[in-house]
Amino acid sequence: MTTAEKVARVTEARAEFGLTPALTALVLPRSTWYYHRRNGSDYAHRYRELRAPLERIAREHPAYGYRRTTVELQQVYDYSINHKVVQRLLKLWDLPLIRSTRRPKASGIRQALAVAGERANVVAGLDTIRAGEVAYTDFTELVYAAGARKAHLLPLLDHTSKMVWGWAVGERSTTDLALKAWQTARRQLHAWRLPIRGMIVHHDQDPVFTGYGWTGQLLLRDGVRVSYALHGPRDNPEMEAFFSRFKQENRSLLLDARTLGELRDVVAERMSYYNTCRRHSQTDYLAPETYLKRLLSCL
16 A cells, blocks of 8 residues: 555544544554645645556566656656656655565476476376375365354375375464474374375465475475375365365364364364274275275285
């Protein structure tokens, strides 16, 4: 929001809330408000037709200062304006902020994904998948406290056995939360004597999963292969189906949880039920843990 826009908002709100609260809410100094009230508004109104071309110049030529902008304004847009006027208008409308804004450089992972193209989805190229070879993950929102609060859940789901290797619940979908779930999954895979190095973890391109915190742990330290969905949820249907079932079947229990601690207790109990008791159509109507034991006994 530009300074001029803040001044206009304060002017609108002062009658209802008072000047001081309005200035505080918009972080606008009182002296700036008075200055713009005396000079800025009239000045901006007088040169209002210059705003559109000045914004266009700022976006097309981000390196231009007020002197080059003045020349561009004269030669391209046929406005003969003194450079001091241009300088004042740029400051008044906060147009230097536009010039200084740059699109952040893509991370190394983002650049690698762009080069890989369709190959970034490693799972799509697999013919057969054994237990422990592929796990799906993603964040989803859980509504609790009678619908008044939200938290985020991240599980890691085995492709073949439907076993949830690990999970974590937190207030926000952060790298720390994802890594907490992964550490639990690592312990479970180790307990089942399944190799971690070389397994595939498939997810979307959420900033957490393309960040160095996540990829550094999985790729560099644990030797895991990461796979990326290229078309959003459509490329991660196993995870979407799990979320749909989990939230539908446990809706009332989740809503009854009053605190984040109670929510974690509910999720822990339901994950245990899911792994040890709940029958799944894709596992011969056996619970994931029972089905996994059968698969491993045949190896």
